[in-house]
Amino acid sequence: MALELTGITKRFPNVLANDDVSLSVGEGEIVAMLGENGAGKTTLMNVLFGLYTPDEGEVVIDGKPLEFGSPGASIAAGLGMVHQHFMLVPVFSVAENVILGLEPTNGVGWINQKEARRLVNDISNRYNLAVDPDAMVEDIPVGVQQRVEIIKVLIRDAKYIIFDEPTAVLTPPEVEEFFAIVRGLKEDGRGVIFITHKLNEVIEVADRIVVLRDGKSVGEADPKATTQSHLAEMMVGRPVDLVVSKDPAEPKDEVLSVDRLVVLDDRGQRTVEDLSLSVHAGEIVGIAGVQGNGQTELVEAITGMRPALMGNIRVGGVDVTEFTPRQMHHLGVAHVPEDRQESGLVMAFTIAENMVLDSYYDHPYSRGVRMDWGVATDAAERLVREYDVKAKRVDAPVSTLSGGNQQKVIVAREFDRGVKLVIASQPTRGVDVGSIEYIHARIVEERDAGEAILVVSSELDEVMALSDRVLVMFEGRIVGEFDPTTTSTTEIGLAMLGSGGNDE
Amino acid sequence: MTATANPNDMIHVRATPEEKRSTIIGAVLIALGAYIFWQFGLGVEPGLQATFNLSLQTDTVQGLAWVVDPRQFSMIIGVIVAGLGGWRLTRRALQYTNLSLAISFLLLVMAFLAWAAAGSQFSLVGMLRSTVVLSVVVVFGALTGLMCERVGVVNIGIEGQLLAGAFAAVVLSSAFGTAAGVLGGVAVGALLGWLLAWLSIRFQVDQIIAGVVINFLALGLTSLMSARILSEIQTLNAPERIPAIRIPFLADIPVLGAMFFDHTYFVYGMFLLVFGIHYGLFYSRWGLRSRSVGEHPKAADTAGINVYWVRYRNVILGGMIAGFGGAFLGLAQVARFEENMTGGIGFIGLAAMIFGRWLPIGALGAGLVFGLSRAVQQKVAILNTGIPSEFLFMVPYIVTIIVVAGVVGRTRPPAADGIPYIKD
Ligand SMILES: Nc1ncnc2c1ncn2[C@@H]1O[C@H](COP(=O)(O)OP(=O)(O)OP(=O)(O)O)[C@@H](O)[C@H]1O
Ligand SMILES: [Mg+2]
Numbered sequence: 001m002a003l004e005l006t007g008i009t010k011r012f013p014n015v016l017a018n019d020d021v022s023l024s025v026g027e028g029e030i031v032a033m034l035g036e037n038g039a040g041k042t043t044l045m046n047v048l049f050g051l052y053t054p055d056e057g058e059v060v061i062d063g064k065p066l067e068f069g070s071p072g073a074s075i076a077a078g079l080g081m082v083h084q085h086f087m088l089v090p091v092f093s094v095a096e097n098v099i100l101g102l103e104p105t106n107g108v109g110w111i112n113q114k115e116a117r118r119l120v121n122d123i124s125n126r127y128n129l130a131v132d133p134d135a136m137v138e139d140i141p142v143g144v145q146q147r148v149e150i151i152k153v154l155i156r157d158a159k160y161i162i163f164d165e166p167t168a169v170l171t172p173p174e175v176e177e178f179f180a181i182v183r184g185l186k187e188d189g190r191g192v193i194f195i196t197h198k199l200n201e202v203i204e205v206a207d208r209i210v211v212l213r214d215g216k217s218v219g220e221a222d223p224k225a226t227t228q229s230h231l232a233e234m235m236v237g238r239p240v241d242l243v244v245s246k247d248p249a250e251p252k253d254e255v256l257s258v259d260r261l262v263v264l265d266d267r268g269q270r271t272v273e274d275l276s277l278s279v280h281a282g283e284i285v286g287i288a289g290v291q292g293n294g295q296t297e298l299v300e301a302i303t304g305m306r307p308a309l310m311g312n313i314r315v316g317g318v319d320v321t322e323f324t325p326r327q328m329h330h331l332g333v334a335h336v337p338e339d340r341q342e343s344g345l346v347m348a349f350t351i352a353e354n355m356v357l358d359s360y361y362d363h364p365y366s367r368g369v370r371m372d373w374g375v376a377t378d379a380a381e382r383l384v385r386e387y388d389v390k391a392k393r394v395d396a397p398v399s400t401l402s403g404g405n406q407q408k409v410i411v412a413r414e415f416d417r418g419v420k421l422v423i424a425s426q427p428t429r430g431v432d433v434g435s436i437e438y439i440h441a442r443i444v445e446e447r448d449a450g451e452a453i454l455v456v457s458s459e460l461d462e463v464m465a466l467s468d469r470v471l472v473m474f475e476g477r478i479v480g481e482f483d484p485t486t487t488s489t490t491e492i493g494l495a496m497l498g499s500g501g502n503d504e
Numbered sequence: 505m506t507a508t509a510n511p512n513d514m515i516h517v518r519a520t521p522e523e524k525r526s527t528i529i530g531a532v533l534i535a536l537g538a539y540i541f542w543q544f545g546l547g548v549e550p551g552l553q554a555t556f557n558l559s560l561q562t563d564t565v566q567g568l569a570w571v572v573d574p575r576q577f578s579m580i581i582g583v584i585v586a587g588l589g590g591w592r593l594t595r596r597a598l599q600y601t602n603l604s605l606a607i608s609f610l611l612l613v614m615a616f617l618a619w620a621a622a623g624s625q626f627s628l629v630g631m632l633r634s635t636v637v638l639s640v641v642v643v644f645g646a647l648t649g650l651m652c653e654r655v656g657v658v659n660i661g662i663e664g665q666l667l668a669g670a671f672a673a674v675v676l677s678s679a680f681g682t683a684a685g686v687l688g689g690v691a692v693g694a695l696l697g698w699l700l701a702w703l704s705i706r707f708q709v710d711q712i713i714a715g716v717v718i719n720f721l722a723l724g725l726t727s728l729m730s731a732r733i734l735s736e737i738q739t740l741n742a743p744e745r746i747p748a749i750r751i752p753f754l755a756d757i758p759v760l761g762a763m764f765f766d767h768t769y770f771v772y773g774m775f776l777l778v779f780g781i782h783y784g785l786f787y788s789r790w791g792l793r794s795r796s797v798g799e800h801p802k803a804a805d806t807a808g809i810n811v812y813w814v815r816y817r818n819v820i821l822g823g824m825i826a827g828f829g830g831a832f833l834g835l836a837q838v839a840r841f842e843e844n845m846t847g848g849i850g851f852i853g854l855a856a857m858i859f860g861r862w863l864p865i866g867a868l869g870a871g872l873v874f875g876l877s878r879a880v881q882q883k884v885a886i887l888n889t890g891i892p893s894e895f896l897f898m899v900p901y902i903v904t905i906i907v908v909a910g911v912v913g914r915t916r917p918p919a920a921d922g923i924p925y926i927k928d
Contacts (some may be wrong), residue, residue: 073809087802087806089795089803096792102808109789110788110789110791
């Protein structure tokens, strides 16, 4: 009994996303899939799940061939998928999201709410997921949203479960819990396909590792007998430097100063509470913290996307507390937003258009009322090369890029501007190791050129590797400041959970 | 420690949008209260009485009336409205801003009526009954819009669907009888619903443009046929008026009976539809699937739901509701067809949908506000107050504009509203 893909080929206009890929997953087996951004991992899984129809190839599940092109058929065949970008309706409750498509009804179409709740609670208890069926999805943290996705899959009794970059949005403790869940699924006799860019995770949890490159399967590895650098080399095709090398910072004038800031979230709760911090030219300050402790609101307030209730924000001595995002931009503040699809990109625009999205009205892209697309295209082509964005043409819509490549478009645009201050939220979310290496090197380069850089990341390793100073944020406040060269990850990890740390 | 805890701190607190809104509305209400006090209160000669009749000639209980002194009455109302405004200025209990606004609106209407009826009589119950009748087409229009937008399709063509429904109903009813008329109206509505769905789903035509096409198509075709056919063969424009059905016992209740329980089945149908769709949206499989398609079609797709089918179905159902509303207009409210007889009411319905926050019960409330403004306008036109009738005629539309343009505060349409769903 197994899930078997043979000779899958999927072409998009100009792109061969999957080239004769074969793969099999047995019962009770965890197969990890690695590959650079744009290698074709998501495409392959979408084929499996019926969202794309392949040009060639076949899939057999437990002896039965799969009908392509219909998620309904894939679900019926025993497949479940937790997508890279979650498939949850934000304004629905957990229970409503879970039962969508197989609603328990009383026969004439009215939903049996009690039964719906019971279904959620049953699975939540069995796998220790601790999810409240009545909570609104938009109100719960990403980690819990992911568990809702898992419940959705389990309630359909999926035998083979695909996870597309499940850990990209999770915090370290959540990752551990997630692994426990995955191991539980394995013991149940379910097969798991697990896509990730984090090599340590692969070695920790997988039974077998498959590597894709440029749409082709380039080999397998045994997690017990491999190393991270070996895996990285298999993916990228060259040795990758996994640590950031940088000289000690030489901080100069203060660029960003935040003074006693209070910010409300969408529901009117004070999620940033009396927070002060400063960032100097020539240094990288990292904010570590479990997601949902006010980082999002803090960044939105600094970049002018959310009003501050109290307190002040200054950039280079100018009071910018009530500036609009565009004014901030003019002042020389770049921003890599945390949710790329929500606020970083216009998905229907081309890569070139997105590259100039925030400066189209400025020299050299604009001449009077006319855009100079020649200049814009040249600039976009240069950035695509430098940042290794896997795209055939810069006039393709950005929505046709893989997740990691979309991220690289934003990072390229924002870091290329040569500004005073860069605020980067989750700058390498979903980006492969080779490109992380490059992005990190670029961030250090900008620092050395005298920019002030604020990095917000729930990826503790990233904050530790990049920052010259680490601030830990918990429940809206800065609860500690650490020197990453002399502090252990454990110590900061504890501070992130609100215990320990050198509280002021 | 928070910044506010320290009295020496010079940090000033910025207002949230809700607080700003509360302040603005507070100021407006105080001004309104003062206006009511002077214009409708002090503006009336002392000693005059206003009589509000509470019985219709058809009522079981006769001769009910409510006599007030408009001077006192309006002065008290002015004080209450200004008081509500003062309460808003304190920025406390922000959740009551809309309620304060609604109450003030009703009080304003009362004071205005007392002023207008000073020294004479006025059928209050007649006006309330008209309110219900005049809101029916608006509510049907709003329900149509809501059925479509809840699944992510914007329907600008409600106006055309109502008009075509009315035309078909009138002609078929004149030729083959009432039942054929009603069914024909519904069928034509369904056809235009299908057209909208087909254009915007199959060809991904911009939904606004598809809606505009439907409006012009309906207006053009019905006007042409009305001028060419109905003016020639007048028997085709002479449907039998659909009679009211008195609900036993309930219709005998004073005031409420005349308002709600002595109407054609269209009106009862409207109430059933409002509550049925409301509860259906939130508690049935149909509603859950519809909303998921309007909020996040890809999530619905991955849950095995056929997004296109759900959109087709709801948009066609919406068209049928508009056709039914058109039949009411043509067979019960007017009982003949006139060119462009909808006169923009479909757009008012669209506004009522937004005002009602994409909720059927909200749409009913919004429809009633419109109906009330229309009813007041019609009754006051008779009272000879010196207000130009053109101005009175504008009032319902002005009320709608004010309400939609933000007095209502922030509303959230379905997330995928107006966005075509493209696979692969
Ligand atoms: N809808 C589409 N139209 C055209 N090209 C597409 C489309 N979807 C994906 N592609 C292309 O197919 C290739 C594979 O993309 P895919 O999303 O499968 O990559 P991935 O391995 O999941 O990468 P990541 O790690 O960044 O998520 C990319 O070059 C991408 O640009
Ligand atoms: Mg991917």
